[in-house]
Amino acid sequence: MIQENKPNKILTKLFELTVTKENRENLTGDYEEMFHRIVDDKSRLVANLWFLFQILKLALLSFVDSILWSSTLFKNYLKTSTRILLKQKQFSIINVTGLAIGLASCILLMLWVTDEYTYDGFHQNRNSIYRVVTEHIGNDTYSRNTPYPMAEVIKQDVPEIEEFVRVRQQKQLLKHDDKIFNNWKSIATDKSIFKVFTFPFLKGNPETALDDMKSIVLTSEKATILFGVENPLNKMVEVDGELLQVTGVMEKIPNNSTLDFDYIRPLESVKGITKNQAFIWNWWAFESYVKLHDGADKNKVDEKISDVLVVNRTGVENTLNTFLEPFNELHLYNLEGGGQIRYVVMFSIVALLILIIACINFVNLSTARSSERTKEIGIRKVVGSTRFEIGKQFLTESMVITVAAFIIAIVVAQLSIPWFNELVFKQLSIPYTNLDFILSIVLIILITGTLAGLYPALVLSNFNPVNILKGNLTINFGKKNRAGRNRSNFRKTLVIIQFALSVGIIILTLMIQKQIDFMQDSDQGYNTDNLLFFHLPGKLANQTGAIQNQLRESLLITGVSSSGYDNAGGKIEWEGMTASKERLDFLGGQIRYMMIDSNYLSMMDVGIVSGRAFSNNFPSDYNNSWMINEELVKQLDLKDPIGKSLNIIGAKGTIVGVYNNMHFGFKELAEPQALYLSPKVSWDNFNYLFVRIAPENTSEAIIFIESVWKSLGTDIPFEYKFLDDMINEQYTPEIQMTKIFNAFTIFAIFISGIGLFGLSAFVISQKVKEVGIRKVLGANVYNIINTLSKEFLIWVIIANIIAWPLSYYVTVKWLENYPYKVNFDLWVLLFSALASILIALFSMSYQLRRIMKVNPVECIKYE
Amino acid sequence: MKSLTRKEEVILLAILNLNEGAYLIAIQDYLKELTGKSVSLTSVHIPLDRMEKNGLLESEYGEATAVRGGRRKKIYSLTKEGKAVLQEYKNLSDLLWKRYNTSNQTG
Numbered sequence: 001m002i003q004e005n006k007p008n009k010i011l012t013k014l015f016e017l018t019v020t021k022e023n024r025e026n027l028t029g030d031y032e033e034m035f036h037r038i039v040d041d042k043s044r045l046v047a048n049l050w051f052l053f054q055i056l057k058l059a060l061l062s063f064v065d066s067i068l069w070s071s072t073l074f075k076n077y078l079k080t081s082t083r084i085l086l087k088q089k090q091f092s093i094i095n096v097t098g099l100a101i102g103l104a105s106c107i108l109l110m111l112w113v114t115d116e117y118t119y120d121g122f123h124q125n126r127n128s129i130y131r132v133v134t135e136h137i138g139n140d141t142y143s144r145n146t147p148y149p150m151a152e153v154i155k156q157d158v159p160e161i162e163e164f165v166r167v168r169q170q171k172q173l174l175k176h177d178d179k180i181f182n183n184w185k186s187i188a189t190d191k192s193i194f195k196v197f198t199f200p201f202l203k204g205n206p207e208t209a210l211d212d213m214k215s216i217v218l219t220s221e222k223a224t225i226l227f228g229v230e231n232p233l234n235k236m237v238e239v240d241g242e243l244l245q246v247t248g249v250m251e252k253i254p255n256n257s258t259l260d261f262d263y264i265r266p267l268e269s270v271k272g273i274t275k276n277q278a279f280i281w282n283w284w285a286f287e288s289y290v291k292l293h294d295g296a297d298k299n300k301v302d303e304k305i306s307d308v309l310v311v312n313r314t315g316v317e318n319t320l321n322t323f324l325e326p327f328n329e330l331h332l333y334n335l336e337g338g339g340q341i342r343y344v345v346m347f348s349i350v351a352l353l354i355l356i357i358a359c360i361n362f363v364n365l366s367t368a369r370s371s372e373r374t375k376e377i378g379i380r381k382v383v384g385s386t387r388f389e390i391g392k393q394f395l396t397e398s399m400v401i402t403v404a405a406f407i408i409a410i411v412v413a414q415l416s417i418p419w420f421n422e423l424v425f426k427q428l429s430i431p432y433t434n435l436d437f438i439l440s441i442v443l444i445i446l447i448t449g450t451l452a453g454l455y456p457a458l459v460l461s462n463f464n465p466v467n468i469l470k471g472n473l474t475i476n477f478g479k480k481n482r483a484g485r486n487r488s489n490f491r492k493t494l495v496i497i498q499f500a501l502s503v504g505i506i507i508l509t510l511m512i513q514k515q516i517d518f519m520q521d522s523d524q525g526y527n528t529d530n531l532l533f534f535h536l537p538g539k540l541a542n543q544t545g546a547i548q549n550q551l552r553e554s555l556l557i558t559g560v561s562s563s564g565y566d567n568a569g570g571k572i573e574w575e576g577m578t579a580s581k582e583r584l585d586f587l588g589g590q591i592r593y594m595m596i597d598s599n600y601l602s603m604m605d606v607g608i609v610s611g612r613a614f615s616n617n618f619p620s621d622y623n624n625s626w627m628i629n630e631e632l633v634k635q636l637d638l639k640d641p642i643g644k645s646l647n648i649i650g651a652k653g654t655i656v657g658v659y660n661n662m663h664f665g666f667k668e669l670a671e672p673q674a675l676y677l678s679p680k681v682s683w684d685n686f687n688y689l690f691v692r693i694a695p696e697n698t699s700e701a702i703i704f705i706e707s708v709w710k711s712l713g714t715d716i717p718f719e720y721k722f723l724d725d726m727i728n729e730q731y732t733p734e735i736q737m738t739k740i741f742n743a744f745t746i747f748a749i750f751i752s753g754i755g756l757f758g759l760s761a762f763v764i765s766q767k768v769k770e771v772g773i774r775k776v777l778g779a780n781v782y783n784i785i786n787t788l789s790k791e792f793l794i795w796v797i798i799a800n801i802i803a804w805p806l807s808y809y810v811t812v813k814w815l816e817n818y819p820y821k822v823n824f825d826l827w828v829l830l831f832s833a834l835a836s837i838l839i840a841l842f843s844m845s846y847q848l849r850r851i852m853k854v855n856p857v858e859c860i861k862y863e
Numbered sequence: 864m865k866s867l868t869r870k871e872e873v874i875l876l877a878i879l880n881l882n883e884g885a886y887l888i889a890i891q892d893y894l895k896e897l898t899g900k901s902v903s904l905t906s907v908h909i910p911l912d913r914m915e916k917n918g919l920l921e922s923e924y925g926e927a928t929a930v931r932g933g934r935r936k937k938i939y940s941l942t943k944e945g946k947a948v949l950q951e952y953k954n955l956s957d958l959l960w961k962r963y964n965t966s967n968q969t970g
Binding site: 034 | 886887888904905908909912924927930931932934935936937
């Protein structure tokens, strides 16, 4: 009976594994005995189940036990590590700081990258949403605006399209209870926007909110500004003179959203739609988005809609191709090439490089230090430490530093967030509760700490303790001598790479700064000093003359003039033209033309290249003359333009003069432009007023201008801008980049300095004995220092040689983005070389002084 | 003096009582019979192991039987120190009880 009822063989095996060796036999026997009892008492099944249960219980208990035990052991390692690190204060501080700053920079950069990469990520349908775009074949330009009827037409013709949304951005004046807002972003759109995009409602019903022409939907932030804690629903708000009812409140739109607005109006409220103007296929005033059915083939849709514009418009050549642009690529990719993705990639690479440099440095310093502890290791081994335990010791030490560095890094990053946000115009924050973030932090800590601790853990714990205690201070790798040299070559290479990177960054930073200075200092072609301008909407533009007179009464004003809008696009013909149809079409898209008053050219101080300016002495100037800029002459390939006839959008005239290109900053090529004195298109009016102010009393002058504005009897708030400010704003991304690069430069220099510092410490500590002996033999300390310095400096020079061609290439590539650019300055190369040498000398100096102080007796004592 | 939990004390006393053949199953049976409650094997053999490591118990291998699949038993007995600790605990308890009883009589 007993033989038949043995407990399950598998369970028995499991049991034996769970129990400790010493008690394996007796315990297994005990449990089997009990097993048989249960079989007799209950059943075999119950007995086996009981057995399984016991096994699980024991397994759990021993697992908990081992955790408790290792945590005790761990605590001990921790104590020892902290003690050791505190003893080596100087090194530890430098090490931790270097790593912390590297990590902090990395964190900030990754925050930026993540924000960009997850742009528009909150829209649930983002993978099936597209924007309708038109390509002007032949000159690589794209229009993202579409005519009103287009979206509806293509939805009818294309079954793959599930829904469409048209959006028009507009500027409106919003009033409520004495509060006036004219710079809130307004959009007019179809109510399908709530079906296609993810804009959840806090109050109101998205299905009906935009049904009424006089309705308005607010974002929750703006609703709070207007109504405080009251329920905004059904309350009234005045927009552009119309009373509207609030029919909905939307949740706050996330910061990283391409679609950014403050309130929504129904599409039909746009003036012009009701006037039949909507059905003109020439009014490209709306963005059209479509949502495709799941699984629809976007390429098929592209084929179907490709010629929708050509088909529906008359008299247009087949040079327009309409297609879909994926919504989730809008933010990062430009159809023309480039786009934000370049920065995302660049910053990701930089973040990675910084992390690598910081980690390499960390490893370098740690290992440099640990090789000085060979005696301690020797003793430990003699006393009975296993290699494994010594390895664990080093690993713990590097982990402690890594964790400490991380904590400091997080603190530094958190404190730098306001500065960083200002720099990059975002509202980033550290997502402490995000699982991905926590996981990546843990991962980086583990990887960095392990890698840094690995080298000493593996190699140094391998030493023969007897050797060490005998007094072989220098690391004798024995049969690993070659390996030893390889290792120090590795270290040298790392330091050289760090220096090369620093030099490269210095060069880049200097060149970017040069380009910015060039753009800011170059002559725009007219006088932009102390020049402000403001917009005269609608009827106010009719009073331009009166306003100008009023302004001239003040001594604070030195000049006034007006212009209309800088109109874009239109058919162009000229005397003696020989251009092809494609060229004409292209030119028609590029050309600009603007109405000016008779003061404009002189007030703006525009240079006249040939011919003459408009003049009262020639009354025919008023209706029949053009002035054109150099760029237009170039584009039309006009020889002797003066006196030739020119026809733009049907308006004929004679060219009387050529003026300097008027640049609006240098980030883009000047556009071909023509000026005239009387209206040529139906909306031509003097909508812009330019005022030059005496430089000494700017604020008084502005107050005066504002009083003139107010006297016009409008409740639109007075808004103005200084032209030179506006031009400078263009350079904001470059200036941002410079600031970031400046920060990197400092960081790179710091890290390279640390790297060299650590390396020289290591090398010199190796040579201490050699130096001591030399001193005894009467060598001149300075000779020794010389030799050592020379070796280090050679590394720095190598670093420069590596860095120069690479940074040259990168700089040139980057400068290609600018139509007007500086030349690469060779002095920059020399300057950065000098800088790197100085840094090297500085970081070595401390270690070199040690050599000077070496007391020969001390080192020879060990023999 | 080494400290004992109540459970350990009881196990030690059980072993004393068993005099001979005090192995896991026997101890467990004894405790079950004594307290009337069920006692799991694990709750006995873990303290046994601990006390042996602490020097309060010593063990030797006993007979192997078929019912144990041919494996030998481990028979436990108290060491001098184990006996001493037990005695100390008993002395303390006795003293306190004695004081309680005399004070009750007078009070």
